[in-house]
Amino acid sequence: xxxxxxxxxxxxxxxxxxxxxxxxxxxxxxxxxxxxxxxxxxxxxxxxxxxxxxxxxxxxxxxxxxxxxxxxxxxxxxxxxxxxxxxxxxxxxxxxxxxxxxxxxxxxxxxxxxxxxxxxxxxxxxxxxxxxxxxxxxxxxxxxxxxxxxxxxxxxxxxxxxxxxxxxxxxxxxxxxxxxxxxxxxxxxxxxxxxxxxxxxxxxxxxxxxxxxxxxxxx
Numbered sequence: 001x002x003x004x005x006x007x008x009x010x011x012x013x014x015x016x017x018x019x020x021x022x023x024x025x026x027x028x029x030x031x032x033x034x035x036x037x038x039x040x041x042x043x044x045x046x047x048x049x050x051x052x053x054x055x056x057x058x059x060x061x062x063x064x065x066x067x068x069x070x071x072x073x074x075x076x077x078x079x080x081x082x083x084x085x086x087x088x089x090x091x092x093x094x095x096x097x098x099x100x101x102x103x104x105x106x107x108x109x110x111x112x113x114x115x116x117x118x119x120x121x122x123x124x125x126x127x128x129x130x131x132x133x134x135x136x137x138x139x140x141x142x143x144x145x146x147x148x149x150x151x152x153x154x155x156x157x158x159x160x161x162x163x164x165x166x167x168x169x170x171x172x173x174x175x176x177x178x179x180x181x182x183x184x185x186x187x188x189x190x191x192x193x194x195x196x197x198x199x200x201x202x203x204x205x206x207x208x209x210x211x212x213x214x215x216x217x218x219x
Contacts, residue, residue, distance in 0.1 A: 001117040001156075002026040002177060004074065005050045006036040006060065016050065019106055020113070024152025026179050033058025037066065045176055046074040047117045050109075053080040053091065061094055068095030075116035079104065127162040129217050132206060134162060143201060153178065154197045157190075161207060161217050170214035190215075 003020055007013035008031050017027040028046075030036040034057040040046060049067070053060035060078065067073040076098075078091040083101025091099045097119070098112050118136075127134040131144040136159060141148045150158065156178045161169065169177075171190045179189070194215055198207050208218045 001047045001114070002028075002045050003048050003050060003113065004028050004030060004036060004039060004046045006030045006033070006055065006063070007050070007052045007079070008032060008055050009052075016106075016109070020110065022152070023110055024156050025113075026156075026177070032056045033060065033063045036063055040067070040074070043176075048113050049074040049076045050079050050113065051076055051096070053078060053082055053087075061091075064091070064094040064096055075119060077109075077112055077116060079109070127159065129162055129206065132162075132201070134159060148200055150197070150200060153193055154200070157193055158197055158201075158207075161215065164216065166217055166219055168210055168214045168216045174215065 001024075003025050005013050005016050005020070005027060007016065007029070010031060013029050013031065017029050020027045028039060028043075030039055033055045036049070036051070036055075037058065040049070049063075051060045051063060055063070060080070064076055064078070067076065076096045078096045078099045079102065080087070080091070080099075081102045082091075088099045088101075097116055100109060100112060127136065132141070133143075134141050134155075139155060141150055141155070141158065157174060160174060160177045174190050194207055194209070198205060201207070204218075206218050208216050210216065
């Protein structure tokens, strides 16, 4: 899942981003409304926007207003110190999908983001291919009944490949969906992660490499 955190308090934004990355999410950060709108315009793969209302340049309210009704818009979670009942009503009326006041519990923030991500992607929590099953809610993977322990990034890559349902995904597409904007497009991190994933999944091979094209779940 890919997240854009829009928060002008830079230390808070960094802490939120670090915590979400620890949960296996790909996280980008903006510190003002103009930059947030720019990033959303050039990257349609954001699942959830964590949005402060009080932002420089363009306010969070205006960002929300501009995104309302756009087919490619991410789900919007307003995260703000304006936490009264009237403030929540205003935010939801502007088009936000959820609203969380500051101070907040990071565990609750994570759960709300995950719930919004599931709503946007609108795919079942259970993914499968042959004798492989993945439960995206419980974050478990089994093959032929055997539990497989994956890192957060390996889990995300496998989830993206399974959701693609056999379509070929290039290295750039995997970087875009499973990493964040700081990922080096010339790095071998995708190849290394896929190779580790193959070893853990065991034979017969489930992830196929198409030279010059990318990766897919073996038909």
